[in-house]
Amino acid sequence: QVQLVQSGAEVTNPGASVKVSCKASGFTFTSYGFSWVRQAPGQGLEWLGWISAHTGIIYYADNFQDRVTMTTDTSTSTAYMELRSLRFDDTAVYYCARDYISGQSSSWYLCVHWGQGTLVTVSS
């Protein structure tokens, strides 16, 4: 079955960087794209970006263009999201999600299967 297992919670200082991993299993990693979405405490969902594990094409949200880097490692079927220059308001649960429903061309870029989330706390 499809599984996305994310790295553990992080506590970090303002100005530092954090890198969250998302290890995939149960499907062919390079056939899909992966979104990163975050949710601050008590707030809604915020889309950070999407990366294709097949082509390497990346789309970033405008607000994060200069602070985020998304990558994939096809040898380990793992997607990564690094966020730099962290601020207090970057405290959130960060989710990875896989797209595409088999046979449905309209399902690219969706968040079909989700990881369990990684809590990143920015604190001094």
Next chain:
Amino acid sequence: EIVLTQSPGTLSLSPGERATLSCRASQSVSSNYLAWYQQKPGQAPRLLIYAASSRATGIPDRFSGSGSGTDFTLSISRLEPEDFAIYYCQQHGNSPFTFGPGSKVDFK
């Protein structure tokens, strides 16, 4: 960037009633690629509807989506106790694939 607005912010209903949630886009959504997600406390969201009206795998048929252009609707025909949650729309037509602010369905 397409900005999505959802209404109402909170909908208070009883089990068995019909829920109707709205998602309005600041500009036309490409190919009507509008999705709906359900989120319960402490859980990751779950995909319900994509491309405005296609149900995701395993989603009960009491959930239906409709709409086109800039106006979209999620309907829940008869609320079950497990349907009380927060619902988000997302446009997946053009990057950035923005989310709406969410609508909460709670118990009356």
